[in-house]
Amino acid sequence: MHPQLAPPTRLPWIAQVLLLGWLYFFTGWLGLRIPSIGSHITLIWLPTGIAIAVLLRWGRRNWPGVFLGALLVNLSVDAHLGLAASIAIGNTLGPLLAVLCLSRGGFRPAMDRQRDVGSFIAASAIGMAITSCCGVASLYFWGRLPITELQTSWLTWWMGDIIGVFLAAPPLLTLERSSLSHLTKERRTLAYWILAACPVAWLAFFQDYSQSEHVFPLAFLTLPLFTWAAMRFGNAGASLIGLTFSLIAIWATAAGHGIFHSKDTHTSLFLLWSYMATITLTGLMISAMQAERRQTEITLRESEEKLRALYELSPLGIALNDMSGRFIEFNEAFRRICGYSAEALKQLDYWKLTPKKYSQDEARQLESLERTGCYGPYERLCPNSVLGAMLNTVADRESRHGCPEFSAFSCPTGSAHAQTEELAVFCA
Template identity: 30%
Template sequence: MKGAVLAALPAPLLSVGLLPRSRSARRLVANGLVVAGYYGAAKLGYALSFAGPVAAIVWLPVGVGISFLYIGGLGLWPGVLVGDLLANNYSALPWGAALGQTCGNLLEVVTATLLLRRLVRRGSPLDTVSGVCRMLAAICVGTAISATVGSLSLFLGHVVSAASLPGFWRTWWLGDTLGALVVVPFALAWSLHPSRRQWTTSRVLEATSLLTAVAVLSMLGFRTGRPYLYLIFGVLLWSALRLGPRGATLAIVVTVASALWNTVHDSGPFYFHPISQSVLAVQLYIAAAAISALCLAALVAEREAYARGLASSRARIVEAADAERRRLERDLHDGAQHRLTALAYFLATSAQHAASDQTAALLERAEAEVTLAIDELRELAHGIHPSVLTDLGLANALRSIAARSSANVHVVELPTVRVEPTAEATAYYVVAEAVTNAQRYADASTIFIRVKTDANSLRVEVDDDGAGGASMKGGSGLQGLSDRVDAVGGSFSLRTEPGRGTHIEAVIPAARMESRAGSTASLSDRPVVADAS
C-alpha cells in the first residue's frame, strides 16, 4: 500500500525530496491532495452553475475520487470523505440528509474503484474496448449506489418529494456517471497510459488543430443554432484515431466544458423547458460523445498492440532463423569441412606412396573429388551465413561481395560501427541479392552500394545501370527481401524503369553495438571502391 500511496503523489515532489520520509506523513500529504482535488472539483461545479446542492449535470468530484483511489490505492479514502464533507452545502440541506449523501458518495467511489480493479486486472482500462466497457460498468454500479443512497436521504429529509424521486435519481446517476466518465479516463490516459506516439512538430500541430476545431465547432453549434454540433463527433473520432487515448480524453474535456458552459448560460440546442428535459438532453449528448471517442481510441490501441506483437513475433522468427544459420555455418566449418580436408590430405599422401600407377591415379581422382566437395560445402556454408559477417562485421562482408562480383561494384559508403546481428544480416542479404540480380538478370556493368547508420536505423541503397524492369511479383527474390525487411520492422522500396537501371532502398531498425567498437568497420575519407574484373 505504501507504493500505491506514493503513486498518487506528484513526481516532482518525490524527485526533489520535498515530501517527508515517514510512511504516515506521506499518506497524510496524499490524502491532503485528495481533499484539495475533490473539494476543488466540487467548488468548480458550483461556480460554473452546473452543479447544485443536491444534483448536477456533471458531478466531477466522483471522477477525481475514483482516479485518486485507483492510481494511489484505497488507503486514500479518508481524503474523499473529508473532501465531500467540506463540499456539502449545509445551508441548503438538513444535516442528516447531507451526511447520508456523503456516505453514499464515499461508497460510490470505493465500490467503483474496487470493481474497476477486479474487472481490469492487467493494463489500463483504456487499452481495449472490453476494458472501456468494464470501466463503464464499474462506474455505473458505483454511481447507482450514490444515486440511491443520496436520493433516499434527501427524500427522508423532505428535500425531494416521492413524485420527483425517479427523475431526481436519474439526474443524479447520470451526473455522477458522466463526471467519472470525463475525469477517470483523462487521469488514466495522462498518468498511467504510455504514449507510444512520437510527438513531432506535425503531430503537435495536428493535435492543436483538432482541439481548436472541437472548440470552434462547439461554439458555433451552441451559439448559432445551426447543426454544426453534429460535426463535433467527426472531430472527436478523428482525435481518438490519430492521437490515441490522450488526444481522445483531452478532446472530450473540451467538448464537455463547452456543452456545460453554454447550456447553463441559456444557450444552445439543449436549453429548453422543462429544465429536467434540458438536463437530460445535455447529459445524453455528453455520454454519446465520451463513449464513442473512448471506444474508438481503445479499438485503435488494441490494433496497435496487436501490430506491435505481430512485429515482435516476426522479428523473433528472423532472429531465430539467423541464429540457426550461424549454427549451421559453424557446424559445417568445424565439422564436415575439417573431416573432408583431412580425408583429402590422406588421399594425397596415399597417392604418393601407391604401389602402382593405376592406384595412384584413382587416389588422385578421389582427392580431386573431395577437394571439389570441400569447395562446394564452403560455398554452401557461406550461403547459409557468411562467416565474414559474424567475424569481421557488415562493412568487410560487403567488401567481400564487391570483390567477388563480375561487375564493377563501387562501395560508396559503409557503416563505421557495428550494429545488432539481425540488422547486419538483413542488410547483407539485401545487398547480396541486389548485386546478384543486377549481374544475372539486368546485365549491369556498374553497381553502387551505399550503407550508412542513422540514429536508430541502417539505410541500404543499391543502384545499377542495368536493363531495369525488376519486379517483386511472383515470389521473386526481391519479394523475399521485402518480406525479410518488413519482418524486422523496416521498409523496402524498389524504383526501376526499363533501360534506366534499378534503385533498391531498405531502411532497417538497428541498435548500435558500441561495446564491440574494436570490430567496427573503419572508412577512409574517400569512398571505398572495389572493382572486380
C-alpha cells in the same frame, strides 16, 4: 490484480487526503451551481470521477478525502450535519466499490484495451448506483424529497455521477509523461486540429438558435473531430479534448447559447448529458482499439524479426520457390550449400538443382499435391550427408497453383556446385 499506480509526488498521507478533499469540494461546489432537482442533485458531478481516479492512483486508503469533500460540499448548500453525513457516506461508498471492481478485474489505468474501457463503464455504473441510492434515500428520509420524485431524482443523480466519472477520471488516469511526450510530438497536428475545431465549436455551442427548430443534428459536426483526436492523440489526448469540449458545451448552454439550450431546462440538460456521454465513450473506445492495433503490429513485427533471425542464422539451408521451381528467397546457408553466388542462384531454379534420378519421386509428389493438396514429406539423402530434417506443409487447394513451397537442403558445407554433387534434400 493490477498494481496501483504510485502517487506522482511524495506527499504524506494526510496531505493526500486533504488535497483530495479540497478537489472534491471545489468541483462539487461548481457542479451544484447548475442544479437539476432541488439544491442537492445535479446532472454533471465531476467529483466522482476525481475520486475514482485518485483512489486508483494513490490507493483506496485515501477514502477519507472523498468523505471530507462530500461532507463539506453538502454543508455548503444548507444541509444539516445528519443529511450531509449520510449523503457523504454514499458518495464515498460508490467510488470505493467502483475502484474495488476495477482493481480485481485487472483494469489498466492506461485504458489501452477494449476490455479496460468496458470494465470502466460497468464498474462506474455499479458504483454510481450505490451513490444514487444512498443520496436519494437520505433526501427522502430527511424530508427533502417527496416520494413522487424518487424515480426521477435517482435517475438524475446517477446520470450526473456517471457523466462526472466519464469526463474527469480518464484524463487523470491516462495522463502520463509518455502521453504528454506523444502530444508534444504531435503538436503540429494538434494545431491543425484546433484550427478545425474552433469554427465547429462556435457553430455548435455559441451560435444563437433560439428562433430555430431541429438544430440538434448539428452536434454530429463534432464527431469527426473526436474520431480524429482519438485516432491521433491516444487516450490521454482524446479524454482531455472530450473534457474540454464538454466544459465548453456546459458553459455555453448555461449562458443560453448553442444547440443544447432550450426553454425546458431539464430537456436541455438531458440532451447535453447524452452528447457528453456519446463523445466521451466514443473517444475512449476508438483510442483503445487504436492502442490494441498498435500493440498487435509491434508483436507481429517482433515475431517476424525473430523468425527472420532464425531463418538467416539456420545451419540448414532453406529456400522458398514457386510452383515453377523459381527461387523466391533463400538463406545464406542454402547459398553456401549450392556453391553459387546469390545473383547466379537467382537465375537457376529448383529443377536444375535436382538430380534426374529423383524425377519419378518428384512426379509422385506433384501428383499428390494436385490430388490432396499436400506435398511430402519425403527425403533424399546423399551418401556423404548425415544431416537431415523432415518438413511438411499443406497447400491450399484453391490457390495451390500459385502457392510457394519450401525446400530444405542439407549437405557438407564444402560441396561443389549442385549440378555435379548430390545434395541431401528434404522437401515439403
